[in-house]
Amino acid sequence: MAIANKLDANKKIGLYLAMGVVLAVLPILIGGAFGNSWVRTLDFALLYIMLALGLNMVVGFAGLLDLGFIAFYAVGAYGYALLSSPHFGIHLPFYITIPLGALIAAFFGVLLGAPVLRLKGDYLAIVTLGFGEIVRIFINNLNAPVNITNGPQGINLIDPVKVAGVSLGKPLEIAGYSINPVYLYYYFFLILTVLVVIMASRLQRSRIGRAWVALRENDIAAAAMGINIRNIKLLAFALGALSGGIAGGLFASFQGFISPESFGLLESIMILAMIVLGGMGNIPGVILGAVMLTLAPEFLRDVIGPVQMATFGRMIVDPENARMLLFGLAMVVMMLIRPEGVWPSKRRQAEFKDAKKG
Amino acid sequence: MDIFLQQILNGLVLGSIYALIALGYTMVYGIMGLINFAHGEIVMVGAMVTITVISTLMGAGVAVPGPLLVLIGLMVAIPACMLLGFTIERVAYRPLRNAPRLAPLITAIGLSIVLQQVAILIWGRNYIPFPPILTHETISFMGASITELQLMIIVLCLVIMGGLLLMVEKTKLGRAMRATSQNPAVAGLMGVNVNTVISATFMIGSGLGAVAGVMVATNYDQAHYYMGFLIGLKAFTAAVLGGIGNLGGAVAGGLLLGIIESLGAGYIGTLTGGFLGSHYQDIFAFMVLILVLIFRPSGLLGEKMADRA
Numbered sequence: 001m002a003i004a005n006k007l008d009a010n011k012k013i014g015l016y017l018a019m020g021v022v023l024a025v026l027p028i029l030i031g032g033a034f035g036n037s038w039v040r041t042l043d044f045a046l047l048y049i050m051l052a053l054g055l056n057m058v059v060g061f062a063g064l065l066d067l068g069f070i071a072f073y074a075v076g077a078y079g080y081a082l083l084s085s086p087h088f089g090i091h092l093p094f095y096i097t098i099p100l101g102a103l104i105a106a107f108f109g110v111l112l113g114a115p116v117l118r119l120k121g122d123y124l125a126i127v128t129l130g131f132g133e134i135v136r137i138f139i140n141n142l143n144a145p146v147n148i149t150n151g152p153q154g155i156n157l158i159d160p161v162k163v164a165g166v167s168l169g170k171p172l173e174i175a176g177y178s179i180n181p182v183y184l185y186y187y188f189f190l191i192l193t194v195l196v197v198i199m200a201s202r203l204q205r206s207r208i209g210r211a212w213v214a215l216r217e218n219d220i221a222a223a224a225m226g227i228n229i230r231n232i233k234l235l236a237f238a239l240g241a242l243s244g245g246i247a248g249g250l251f252a253s254f255q256g257f258i259s260p261e262s263f264g265l266l267e268s269i270m271i272l273a274m275i276v277l278g279g280m281g282n283i284p285g286v287i288l289g290a291v292m293l294t295l296a297p298e299f300l301r302d303v304i305g306p307v308q309m310a311t312f313g314r315m316i317v318d319p320e321n322a323r324m325l326l327f328g329l330a331m332v333v334m335m336l337i338r339p340e341g342v343w344p345s346k347r348r349q350a351e352f353k354d355a356k357k358g
Numbered sequence: 359m360d361i362f363l364q365q366i367l368n369g370l371v372l373g374s375i376y377a378l379i380a381l382g383y384t385m386v387y388g389i390m391g392l393i394n395f396a397h398g399e400i401v402m403v404g405a406m407v408t409i410t411v412i413s414t415l416m417g418a419g420v421a422v423p424g425p426l427l428v429l430i431g432l433m434v435a436i437p438a439c440m441l442l443g444f445t446i447e448r449v450a451y452r453p454l455r456n457a458p459r460l461a462p463l464i465t466a467i468g469l470s471i472v473l474q475q476v477a478i479l480i481w482g483r484n485y486i487p488f489p490p491i492l493t494h495e496t497i498s499f500m501g502a503s504i505t506e507l508q509l510m511i512i513v514l515c516l517v518i519m520g521g522l523l524l525m526v527e528k529t530k531l532g533r534a535m536r537a538t539s540q541n542p543a544v545a546g547l548m549g550v551n552v553n554t555v556i557s558a559t560f561m562i563g564s565g566l567g568a569v570a571g572v573m574v575a576t577n578y579d580q581a582h583y584y585m586g587f588l589i590g591l592k593a594f595t596a597a598v599l600g601g602i603g604n605l606g607g608a609v610a611g612g613l614l615l616g617i618i619e620s621l622g623a624g625y626i627g628t629l630t631g632g633f634l635g636s637h638y639q640d641i642f643a644f645m646v647l648i649l650v651l652i653f654r655p656s657g658l659l660g661e662k663m664a665d666r667a
Contacts, residue, residue: 065460115652121459122393126594127651130644133591137641144635265587269467276464317479325475331468332450339454339461351458 027186038298039182043254045294046189047247052274052290053200053283054243059272060281061209062236063216065125067268068112068132072241074139074263075108076101076248078149081258084159087150094161098249105245106238108135113237117230120219132268140260154259161188161253169256185254192250196243201283203239212236213347273327277334279341281348288343297323364502365624366617371508371577373616374515378570379593380600380608381522382563388539388603389559390455395466396446397567398590399473400439402583404568405575406481407435412489424491428572435568443564444557452553470587477583485580492576511573518569519609522562526605531558539603588640592619595647601657610658618642 031039055069079101083092112131116124143151160169160181168184203209211232214222223229252258270293278289304319317325334341340349379401386394408431415427422430450465496503526532537545538555546552574589575581592615600611623639650657 065463115648118655119651122463123598123651123655125463126393126598127648129591130595130647134641134644137638141635141637266471269471272467273464276460280460321475321478324471325479328468328471328475332465332472335457335461335465335468336450336453339457339464 023190024187027183031180031183036180036182039180039186041294041298043182043185043189045291046186046193047251047254048271048274048290048294049193049287050189050196050247050250051244051271052278052286053196054240054247055271056240056275056281056283056286057200057203057212057243058236058240060275060286061204061216062212062233064233064236065121065128066237066240067125067129067265067272068135069128069240069244069271070263070265070268071112071132071135072105072108072244073248073251073267074135074260075105075241076245077252077258077263078139078155078248079104079245080249080252081155081158082148084253085155086157087155091159094163094249094253098246101249102242102245105248106242109237109239109241110234112241113234117233129265129268132263132265136260136263139263149260152260154257154261155252156257158252158256158258160256161185161250163188168253189250189254192246196246197283197287199243204283208232208235270327273331275341277330277341279343279345279348282341282343282345285341285343285345289341292342293327297327300326360501361624362621363500365620367499367502367504367508369617369620370613371504371511371616372620373596373613374512375570375573375577375612376589376593376596376616377519377609377612378515378566378573379589380596380612381519381605382567383590383594384597384600384602384605384608385535385559385563387597388605389535389542389556390451392451392462393466393594394446394451394560394563395463395590396450396469396473397563398586398588398593399470399477400442400446400564400567400586401571401574401589402477402581402586403442403473404435404439404571405581405585406477406486406571406583407438407568408432408572409486409488409575409581410481411435412491416489416491424493427489427491428576432569432572435572436565439564439568439571440561443560443567447557447560452556474583474586481583483583485582488575488579488581507576511577514569515573518566522566523605531555535559592643595643597657599646599650599657601659604657604659607657607659614658615643615646618646 027039027042030042051069051073054072055066058064058066058069076098080094080097082088083090083097083100084094085091112128116127119127139149140152142148143153149155160167162168166172166184168188169181171181172179172184211222211227214225214227215229215232219229251262274289274293275286276289278287278292279285300323301319304317304322305315308315308317340351379397382397382400383394386392386397408428411431411434412427415422415430420427446469450469451462454462454465492507495506497506497509526535534545534550534555535558537548537550538552542552545555570593571581571586574585593612596611596615597608598611599615600607600609602608619639619642622642623636626634626638627636
């Protein structure tokens, strides 16, 4: 028995090592084959993985349907941007701004969570949607009479992350080779993504994670078993928002520019779609969903135009339009044929089977 | 004081439109416990189809008075939207009736994205002006003014809503609807064809949505593929405010929300000493939504339903 366990552990370590090697060389392969813009897409995939894992704690684990998650991403992004850009002339290092932005986002998470503790399901979804819109409206309008967010113009010239004196925003020269910033950011994001994955899976297996599942399955029974429903809900909102805030800060530093446009309802829906299509509550499923939905649009952008030119000789549907149309259709079709997602957790798969029977 | 009365009047116009849309949300919610997220898009389609019909007729040189043209447009738009509502229910909601509740919510969001994109394909991304066929004569009323058109919107909304309430109270279909919303299984045992009732509910709501869409388009003199989203959300807020599932509540909630919004937009500047301006208008609906759900989740006229999940 002990030997079998050890073998399993060895296998696991081997698997992790293999995954680590693949992830480390992935941008080099992709960048070499398809160009740096695809490495940039990989960077975004990592950002979205962090975001989706954050939302998954709230929706997937605790069962609290949140349609305004992008608000926390926005708070993190603006937190970073205001503290490291010429807008206020403040330039703090990232190891202060990112945690600070994340903490402010977590505070907003509690701010949202506290008043809506009683709500569930659709009602909660609508309220969180409204919360997200309120945050966006404020960001959009807080440029007068006191200019805080610079309104619809957004904030420009945001400082890139600097690690040990090396700026990730500039090409890095090593031994005559110049490394493009998209690679530098890839490795930086990869490390943080791994940390978020570890945090999420540790949380899932912890007392808190089990309490979340109990809450999701039956809140009354959970309360009867001595779980403090209020605290555990607030913790879900806060920790989810924290991950969202981290991702937001990274987004601001990576882009160098943010505006309210990036934080609309559609983005919230996109992240929700990532976890639903991937497999809610299952960490590998959520990662898969985030990667699918980040890569698919880029891929479609490259395919839809040329295919139309080849078949009709002109553009009938512009790629952006076609992309959104397919996205909407995919959401509907997916729910109809496989509502549990591509890679669901075993428990949820069983639930959906029961629901179909009854 | 003039501003006060003016804002109340504006609020009534806006509110009666919200109320009409809110009825669509509340009927579907009352019967199926489902937020039909695509309802706002049906409103948009109603406006777009009407504008298209009117422009086509005008382009063909048909010379009839403006109101008649709008009526003809509605005669096309209402059945079109009813068919759309019927199809949406059949394709996207009926197969998921017993699924966990997240599934229909996601299909609803997906559908609303699909409808918006199809609208872009047909009508483009730009604002489409409403043909200038209706006169905008203003009537002065105690220092405030209202256009004839706006007055007509209010009256028409009240008439339609009255008709709907009568239908639900007096007709056989209305009784079947009430029975289904009480308990679909038992209603089925009593000989009510639940599927037919649900289809009918979707169609009636969508027809009302089409009318509301045209009202919005005439009131703002334009339509847009994205117009359904915000107005749908506000109408939903109105439904929640009045007590979702309750028809009278939807009407009261709609009117109240319209007035709150106009007064809010009119006075927020003075109240905050110029710090916040009227561009914060859209915030009021969401604030109201959150406050209602916190303090009285059952709405003004509804039963306790906050636990519904």
